Amino acid sequence: MKRFTTLLIAICLSIMAVQAQGKKSVFHTLPVHGKYFDTPEQFHRVDTARYRNMPKNVKNLYTNSAGMFVTFRSNTTELYAKWCVTDRKVGLNLTAIANKGLDVYIKNEKGKWQYGGAKGTVKTCEETLVLENLDSEEKEFLVYLPLYDETKSLEIGIHEGASFQPLANPFKKNIVIYGSSIVHGASASRPGMAYPAILSRRTGFNFINFGISGNARMEKEVVHMLADADPDMFILDCVPNSSPEQVTDRTSYIVTYLREKHPNTPIVMIPSVVRELSYFNQSWKTRNQLQNENWKAEYNKLITNGITGLYYLDIDNLLGDDHEATTDGTHPSDLGFMRMVEVIEPFVLDVLKKHGIQ
C-alpha cells in the first residue's frame, strides 16, 4: 500500500510538473540588436530629436523597429512573448505578423539560423505562447521585432527553471542599407523575410535596415544622418520613391558626401526593382525606366569624376522574369525578396572581398 501511495504521489507530481511547465513562465527583457545608433528610445532606429530636420514622415518611420532583434540561449521547452506596439491599422499589403508581429529563429545543428515560429497580432499589447514542445537541449534563439510599427516594449518568456543567457549580436561588421519600403520590409510575410534580414542570416554580416516606406528620397538631412554612421559598407537602394529628377539632382550629393566622410568605405548602388505594375501602366513604365537610367547615368558620372569604391549592381530586373514576385505590383513577396537576395548576396560579398572585409 505504501509503495502504491508513493507511486501515486510520483505520478501526481509529474503531472503537476507538466502542468506547471505549461503555465509558469518567467519573463526577461533583452538588449536590442540590428540597429546602428544608440537612441534614447530603445526601439527607435534613429534619434529623431537629434535629427529633427529630417522630413516628418522619415522621422516617424525611423521609430519603426524594422531589422531589430533580440537573441539569447535557453533550454526552455516553451517560448512566450509579451510586446506592445501602437494602435495603427495593419497595412493592406502586409500580414499582421510582418506589420506588428514577432518572428523566431533557432540555430540548428549545422549552425544555421532556421525558422522556428512567428506570431502576428492586431492588439496594441499581446501576450502569447510562440513556441512549444521544444526538446530541452540548450539552443540559441533570435527574435525579430515588428517591421512596420513602433515597438513600445518586449519581454521574452521561458518556462520556470529553464536556463537563460542573453547573447551578443551574432552578425559581424555593419552594412547600412538605405532604401524605401522594399528595404523596410514590404511585403515580407514576416519580419525575418525583409531582405536585409535574409542577407544577414545567409552571410553572417550585419545588414542594418534603414528602409523607410514611401520615402528614401536622399534628402540632405537624411544623408547627414547616414554619414554619422561608420559602417563597413553603405548600400543605396533609394531609387523607388525618388522621381527621375530627384535621382539626377541628389545622387551625386549622397555619394560624394558619404565618400568625403568615409574615404574608404565601399558604396553599392542598387537600381529600383522594375515595378510589376509598370508593364501595363504606361505612366509608371516611363517613370521606372527613367529612374534607373538616371541612377546609372549618375553612377557613370561619378566614376568618370574619379570616385573610388563605388559599385553599381547592373541588373535589369531583380525580381526574375515571371512577373509573379510581388504582392501588389510594387512590393516583393517572400518570393521576390528571395530572388533579390540571390542576386544581391554574391555581388555584395564580392565587393566586401575586394575591400578585404571578412
Added chain:
Amino acid sequence: MKRFTTLLIAICLSIMAVQAQGKKSVFHTLPVHGKYFDTPEQFHRVDTARYRNMPKNVKNLYTNSAGMFVTFRSNTTELYAKWCVTDRKVGLNLTAIANKGLDVYIKNEKGKWQYGGAKGTVKTCEETLVLENLDSEEKEFLVYLPLYDETKSLEIGIHEGASFQPLANPFKKNIVIYGSSIVHGASASRPGMAYPAILSRRTGFNFINFGISGNARMEKEVVHMLADADPDMFILDCVPNSSPEQVTDRTSYIVTYLREKHPNTPIVMIPSVVRELSYFNQSWKTRNQLQNENWKAEYNKLITNGITGLYYLDIDNLLGDDHEATTDGTHPSDLGFMRMVEVIEPFVLDVLKKHGIQ
C-alpha cells in the same frame, strides 16, 4: 481668328475627354469561372443546402470564393471594381489582398497571363480604381476573387466608351484539388498566388480549388460531394489536418469511392508539406511524420489491392530545404507555393499525358 477658336475648342474637348476618362465609368457583372458546380449562390463553391450533412465548418468554407475568377476583353485604359464581402476580420497570417481582395492578370504579347494589379480591402463593400494608365489596345483580363471570404457581389468597371466582352473560361479540362488551407490559399500574398491558380496559369488546365482551411479530413459526406463532380483528374492534398489515425481510417474510402464512381479518372495523392514548425516542435514532428507514413502506407495497400490510375507524389518536402518558405510555420508564402508548383506541375502533367488528357 476662327481657326484659332476651332483649335481652342478642340483642345478643350480633348482635355474634357481625358477628364471624363478619369471619372466616368461603366460597371458590368460577369459569369464566374473557376468553380465546378452550379450553385444557387453564384459565389459559393458548393451548394451547401444540397450537401447539408457535411460538417458545419466545411459548409461555411465552401462559401468562400477561393479559385473563382471573371474574365473579359476590353480596351479600357482604367479598370475599376466594386465588390462586397462579409465583415469578418482579416486572418493574422494573410494580407487583406489575399483574404478579401481582387487580383488582376492580363494576357501579354506572348499569350501568357501576367500579373497586372491587386487591391485589398478591410471594408465589407469596396469601390476602387484597380488599374490605370493602360494603353488602349484590346486586352484580355482575368480577375481573381477573394480567397478567404464569401464574395457577395462583384462588378467590373471600365471607362465609358471602352469595348467590353465577357470571355469563356480560358483553362481547359477540370482538375479538382481537394485539400486544406494550403490548397485554399493560405498564405498566398494575393488570390492569384494560391497554388491551384498558379498551376492553371502555367499549364492551361483548369485546377479547381476545393481547399477548406483547417479541414479536409475526408469525411464521407465530403467524399460523396466530390464524387458528384466528374473531372479529368482528382488531386488529394488532404493530409495536413487529418490525424495519422484518420489518414489510416479514411484514405481507402475516399480513393475507392472516387474510383468506383469514376473508373478511369486519374487520382493523385500529395503528401503533406513538412510543417516548418515541426522541426523544433517535438509533438508536431511525430505527427507530421506519421501522417505522411500512413498516407504512403494506404497508397501501397491500394496499389497492392489492384487499384489503377492512382499516383503518389513521392517527395519528402515540397517546400525546399532552407526552411524559409512559410509565413507562419504551416502555410506556404508565395515562395513556398512557387516551390510546390515546381514539383507538382511536372508530376501532374506526366499523369495527364499517360491518360491521354491534353
